[in-house]
Amino acid sequence: MELSLAQFLDFSKDDAVQIIDTRISNEFLQGYIPGAIHIELDAIKTLNALKIMEQDCPIILVCTEGTEELAIKRFELLGYTQVRGFLKGGFTTWVEADQKIDLIIEVEVDELAMDIPFDEYLMILDIRTEDVYDKAHIKDSINLPLIEFSDPGSMSELDEHFNIYLIDDLGKELLLAASVLKKQGIHNIRIVQDGWDAVEFLKNKFTIVTSKKKPTNTEEF
Structure with missing residues (x-):
């Protein structure tokens, strides 16, 4: 489901909701949403082995535009059925709204x-x-x-x-x-x-x- 910035912010207020950023590493290094966890598309398959989060954890996504549905499908194939949606416009939407960012x-x-x-x-x-x-x-x-x-x-x-x-x-x-x-x-x-x-x-x-x-x-x- 496509989420507006307002909807995304509303979901993110819930401490149980995990923000996951699936962009490539070089993009993530330029900045990301505070509290997000970085898991590239190709690494989603390792989640169950790493046990970073439970399968029933509510998830909202930040993706490279055009990859959102693929990301959702990969999470669902692993049993993560609580993907609530993705931020429309991705990280660009976040930056253009002057929201705080974090850096690694x-x-x-x-x-x-x-x-x-x-x-x-x-x-x-x-x-x-x-x-x-x-x-x-x-x-x-x-x-x-x-x-x-x-x-x-x-x-x-x-x-x-x-x-x-x-x-x-x-x-x-x-x-x-x-x-x-x-x-x-x-x-x-x-x-x-x-x-x-x-x-x-x-x-x-x-x-x-x-x-x-x-x-x-x-x-x-």
């Missing part, structure tokens, strides 16, 4: 490398899966797999005084993770362009470590 900052990996020695509040948040993280990661980074973002309690140790840099495998899940964190009130976030792939390219600028395997109990009774 993207940095290149060499900026992270330069900041590490000088920023005592810098936190590297690595959202790759635990097994991948254990094989190689930046020293002193924190592992919080994206799948754990469904539990707000997992973010309890993330504080606004930290300067948080997000890393994933290839950079494709960073905007989703960052937008979820921002929705939870954690705003001091930067995403590292191309994720771990970029770190490996400049690995001589980082201290890369592996996780020690947890000892197994071999004692016999």
Whole structure:
């Protein structure tokens, strides 16, 4: 269903309603509606596995014009039956109405490398899966797999005084993770362009470590 700006704003007043922005990453980085979560069209299929939201969650969409019906169909195929509609005119309508916007900052990996020695509040948040993280990661980074973002309690140790840099495998899940964190009130976030792939390219600028395997109990009774 096509929603006017007034209808969209009315729906968004309900805390139970989730705004989802399906635009491509480059467009989302130019600005987005505060509280929205970024899930590109091709990534909608991963929602059930990530458990970012329940299937009965009411949804309103912000889409690239011409892709709205496709987005709705993909959500419905996954069992998300409470899609209330999409904003007519998309993000352009929002901007032209002088509504507030939010931004996520993207940095290149060499900026992270330069900041590490000088920023005592810098936190590297690595959202790759635990097994991948254990094989190689930046020293002193924190592992919080994206799948754990469904539990707000997992973010309890993330504080606004930290300067948080997000890393994933290839950079494709960073905007989703960052937008979820921002929705939870954690705003001091930067995403590292191309994720771990970029770190490996400049690995001589980082201290890369592996996780020690947890000892197994071999004692016999």
